[in-house]
Amino acid sequence: MPTRPPARLFLDRAPSPIGELLLASDAEGMLRAVDFHDFEPRMLRLLGLHYGAVALEPGAAPTATRVALAAYFEGDLTALTAIPWTTGGTAFQQAVWRALGDVAAGTTLTYAALALRIGKPAAVRAVGAANGANPLSIVVPCHRLVGANGALTGYGGGVERKAWLLAHEGARPRG
Incomplete structure (x- = not known):
């Protein structure tokens, strides 16, 4: 479900075994974005696409x-x-992201299988694009596709991080 833009966003940093995480949360405590420190420009671009010009303030x-x-x-x-x-995000992106949340840890799914799950079997490329626009890395597990x-x-x-996350979860994809 689309959400209205937050009045304020707070940026925190958290350690992880695969690099520092950037956590953007709103005043209500909802997580709005997660990305890796070396992909901060990507996170800022995605936040801008979803909410327009919203400044990130330091905050836990x-x-x-x-x-x-x-x-x-x-x-x-x-x-x-x-x-x-x-x-x-769009209604389609929201559907993809909700479906990603249903992919269990330790498993993987193809883009085509996810497209089928959301009732859009011909939308494989669109699923890939929505997956790539996911602002909630790890939490909305796009790495499982x-x-x-x-x-x-x-x-x-x-x-490399995708491979680490899948190995951490016990998934054994080829590649």
Whole structure:
């Protein structure tokens, strides 16, 4: 469901085994974006697309968000489901992102299979584009999508991080 632009966004940073995470949250404690420190321009671009000109102010992410992320990286693969999030985006993007949330940790799905799940079997490329525009890296698990032959394909945080995340979750994609 589309959401209205936040009046304020707060930027926090959190450690992870694969690089510092940038966490953008709103005043209500909803996570609006997650990305890696070396992809900050990408995160800012996606936030701009979803909300227009919104300045990021320094501020702590909700404790529950930080705790859930730490628990995920420590091996509790279900911890991310406890993080409250919302984001802008088209109705189609929202459908893709909701469906991504249903892809269980330790599994992968092809772009075509996700397109089928959302009732748009011919929209494989559009699913890929929506996946690439996901502002909530890791939390909305776009890393769980793989190519038609099971090979790793692009990931906003880099294919090496995608491989690490899938291995962390116990998934065994080819590639």
